[in-house]
Amino acid sequence: MSRGGAKSGAGGKPGAAGGQAGKLGFRSPVGCTGVTPGEAEFVDWCKEEKVRFPSSRLAVLPATGRALVAARNIKMGEVVVEVPDDAVLMAENCSIREVLEEEGMTKDSADEEILEVQGLILAVMVEKARGAGSRWAPYLALLPADMTHMPLYWKRNEFRELRGTAAYDKMLGRAQHPSDAPTQVPLLWSEVAAPFIAEHPELGLPGGERGYELYRWATSAVASYSFILGDDKYQAMVPVWDLLNHITGEVNVRLHHCRKRHVLQMIAMRDIAAGAELVNNYGELSNAELLRGYGFVERANRYNHVQVPVGFVARAAREQMLQEVLEDLQDEDDDLDGMGEDDEGEGEDEEGEEEEQDEEEEASGEEDGAGRGPGSAGGEEAAEAAAAIRRGVASRLRLATQLGLMPQHHVFKVFAGRPPPAALTALIYLLLSTDEEAAAVRRAGRAADAAAKKALAAAGGGRKRKASAADEAVIVKAVAAAGLDTIAAALAADLGEEEAAQANGTRGAKKRKGAAGDAQDEGSSDEEEEAEDDDDEDAGGEGGDGEVAGRVAAVYGRILDRMLGRYVTSLDQDEQLMKQYDSLPPRRRAALLARLPEKQALASLQRLLAAEGGGALAASLAARDAAAAGAAGKTAAGAGSGGGGGGSSDGGSSDEGEEQGQGKVGKGRKKQKAQGQGGAGAPAGPQKQAGAPQDAKFSFGFAL
Numbered sequence: 184m185s186r187g188g189a190k191s192g193a194g195g196k197p198g199a200a201g202g203q204a205g206k207l208g209f210r211s212p213v214g215c216t217g218v219t220p221g222e223a224e225f226v227d228w229c230k231e232e233k234v235r236f237p238s239s240r241l242a243v244l245p246a247t248g249r250a251l252v253a254a255r256n257i258k259m260g261e262v263v264v265e266v267p268d269d270a271v272l273m274a275e276n277c278s279i280r281e282v283l284e285e286e287g288m289t290k291d292s293a294d295e296e297i298l299e300v301q302g303l304i305l306a307v308m309v310e311k312a313r314g315a316g317s318r319w320a321p322y323l324a325l326l327p328a329d330m331t332h333m334p335l336y337w338k339r340n341e342f343r344e345l346r347g348t349a350a351y352d353k354m355l356g357r358a359q360h361p362s363d364a365p366t367q368v369p370l371l372w373s374e375v376a377a378p379f380i381a382e383h384p385e386l387g388l389p390g391g392e393r394g395y396e397l398y399r400w401a402t403s404a405v406a407s408y409s410f411i412l413g414d415d416k417y418q419a420m421v422p423v424w425d426l427l428n429h430i431t432g433e434v435n436v437r438l439h440h441c442r443k444r445h446v447l448q449m450i451a452m453r454d455i456a457a458g459a460e461l462v463n464n465y466g467e468l469s470n471a472e473l474l475r476g477y478g479f480v481e482r483a484n485r486y487n488h489v490q491v492p493v494g495f496v497a498r499a500a501r502e503q504m505l506q507e508v509l510e511d512l513q514d515e516d517d518d519l520d521g522m523g524e525d526d527e528g529e530g531e532d533e534e535g536e537e538e539e540q541d542e543e544e545e546a547s548g549e550e551d552g553a554g555r556g557p558g559s560a561g562g563e564e565a566a567e568a569a570a571a572i573r574r575g576v577a578s579r580l581r582l583a584t585q586l587g588l589m590p591q592h593h594v595f596k597v598f599a600g601r602p603p604p605a606a607l608t609a610l611i612y613l614l615l616s617t618d619e620e621a622a623a624v625r626r627a628g629r630a631a632d633a634a635a636k637k638a639l640a641a642a643g644g645g646r647k648r649k650a651s652a653a654d655e656a657v658i659v660k661a662v663a664a665a666g667l668d669t670i671a672a673a674l675a676a677d678l679g680e681e682e683a684a685q686a687n688g689t690r691g692a693k694k695r696k697g698a699a700g701d702a703q704d705e706g707s708s709d710e711e712e713e714a715e716d717d718d719d720e721d722a723g724g725e726g727g728d729g730e731v732a733g734r735v736a737a738v739y740g741r742i743l744d745r746m747l748g749r750y751v752t753s754l755d756q757d758e759q760l761m762k763q764y765d766s767l768p769p770r771r772r773a774a775l776l777a778r779l780p781e782k783q784a785l786a787s788l789q790r791l792l793a794a795e796g797g798g799a800l801a802a803s804l805a806a807r808d809a810a811a812a813g814a815a816g817k818t819a820a821g822a823g824s825g826g827g828g829g830g831s832s833d834g835g836s837s838d839e840g841e842e843q844g845q846g847k848v849g850k851g852r853k854k855q856k857a858q859g860q861g862g863a864g865a866p867a868g869p870q871k872q873a874g875a876p877q878d879a880k881f882s883f884g885f886a887l
């Protein structure tokens with residue numbers, strides 16, 4: 184656990200690096216790791232390995248733990264750290280590389296990413312177990328012996344404090360690679376690491392309890408200290424680079440790989456005063472994400488947000504449509520109760536929903552609340568309606584994927600005080616859309632796709648080349664923009680712009696019941712046309728104002744209610760707890776700082792929708808450029824394999840080298856054998872705002 188005190192770093196004045204940590208004025212209740220001795224040995228080892236950091240020195244800071252600080256004034260552009268490619272520790276160059284290769288646990292031999300990660304964990308275990316016999320002994324000795332700040336060590340009741348947060352979801356494997364989730368650590372131990380150790384007694388690794396403890400430590404070290412290098416995404420422990428802490432908004436170095444010289448470099452992004460901390464950027468991470476991946480939180484964090492899973496959106500839309508259909512069928516509201524909708528087989532786009540259901544059941548025992556599913560009281564018609572709604576939603580989710588509306592890891596990020604993401608509002612609209620509207624969006628998408636391809640072909644001139652990830656991103660951006668245009672036009676029309684409605688062929692209120700409409704009649708019928716006319720009449724002078732907006736807002740309401748209901752405490756309770764912050768145990772404080780901002784973001788959206796209704800939704804859609812840019816980024820990432828935390832802009836490369844950032848993004852090109860492939864360079868997201876290069880081929884940690 185945290186151990187404080189400004190101790191002197193190797194060759195440095197005690198506490199000289201007040202810098203950013205001082206400005207921070209806050210020390211994370213967890214995460215500032217205990218410090219193990221061994222700087223002198225480590226510094227000697229660095230000299231032997233030609234790991235250079237001539238202008239900086241090691242230090243221990245009260246707020247961030249062990250750190251690297253400027254030993255003198257550093258000029259922007261100076262190389263502050265150089266690590267030869269072969270000094271990094273990887274599965275591919277450790278002392279048991281052949282064994283790991285044979286067992287399919289290296290970059291070239293592994294079938295799955297998770298096995299590569301396990302390969303590095305085993306490599307760290309072996310090198311650690313070898314003690315002084317390991318080439319990396321002084322480096323590994325400097326890593327904190329105590330990693331219990333990481334939530335994977337939290338007790339069940341402490342972990343429960345995180346329920347509802349992105350940290351909780353991810354730790355249970357709900358929001359990203361399930362196999363990377365900390366809660367899977369015991370499983371990975373028993374299924375992967377323990378059998379490996381048993382089959383290779385010659386490696387001298389301990390089994391049993393001792394082995395598991397070493398495994399947990401190595402897992403924590405790899406999660407919070409390793410880097411993912413370059414396009415090829417080699418997972419590596421990079422000495423000295425990993426001494427740098429993260430302080431949101433304070434990053435002052437970027438990471439770079441010099442291919443010519445085969446060295447990983449850290450370059451000053453600005454002038455750094457003597458004594459100031461060198462600060463890396465782990466990504467645009469909320470407190471919940473920082474806690475999950477690195478075991479610390481920040482007092483104020485501009486990246487705090489709440490993550491809305493796509494599964495929630497789909498479920499809320501289904502519930503809304505079912506309620507509307509049932510109302511249309513003139514059933515009693517009560518008919519909605521007890522209609523156990525079958526949640527299976529929704530399709531891959533609703534990943535996470537079933538798990539959420541489990542959690543809800545666990546949390547409240549009333550997951551299948553009112554308004555869900557046919558099967559009993561609603562009778563056959565209702566059952567058919569619900570089935571049609573499910574099909575309609577599944578098909579629109581596929582369309583949304585084609586349009587690039589699906590967010591990374593299937594979660595939308597909602598920030599306090601900002602309109603919801605355009606892609607989220609657009610997705611809700613799409614889910615509620617009629618077949619005709621969905622078809623129009625599909626056509627618009629295809630047209631934009633074709634236009635973008637044509638433009639790319641024209642830009643490529645005579646030498647037609649294969650579309651790169653960046654090209655694909657342009658296409659997706661265009662498609663997403665087209666889809667959003669169609670949707671925005673329809674929404675604007677519904678908000679009262681009749682002309683736009685006609686121009687876009689948008690329809691009356693009842694016809695907007697989307698999949699609910701499908702449920703009654705797949706094709707457009709005379710009755711439906713009549714209904715449309717009726718609706719137009721009903722709407723009268725108001726022109727159906729707010730009908731769609733009202734429905735979209737209702738879906739938002741359902742999402743928000745469900746999201747807010749997931750936490751162990753209410754927003755009010757948390758605000759009260761903040762008043763007793765100092766008296767809370769560290770892990771409770773950390774959990775509070777992880778979940779409170781999420782609730783504040785949800786409450787803020789609730790207020791925004793209540794105050795501005797359709798205005799807030801229109802503002803959301805107006806942010807389409809950002810959404811489209813996000814889609815473009817996702818596509819670039821998707822061409823590789825996507826990944827964890829941070830931003831996702833594509834990286835540039837040159838003969839000289841590549842820049843890298845923290846986002847787990849790569850283009851997935853052909854595997855290469857060389858080690859330390861890393862480009863290096865700019866941590867992904869926040870640097871965009873700091874005016875730094877936007878390259879991002881470099882990640883930190885893995886998806887723990």
Ligand SMILES: C[S@@+](CC[C@H](N)C(=O)[O-])C[C@H]1O[C@@H](n2cnc3c(N)ncnc32)[C@H](O)[C@@H]1O
Pocket residue numbers: 211213214215216217246247248249250326327332407408425426427428429430476477478479480
């Ligand atoms: C790459 S290491 C950085 C070096 C680390 N401080 C040490 O003592 O070894 C990442 C770990 O540093 C700590 N850390 C990084 N930034 C922090 C911050 N802003 N506040 C508290 N702890 C931080 C967390 O324990 C995190 O898991």
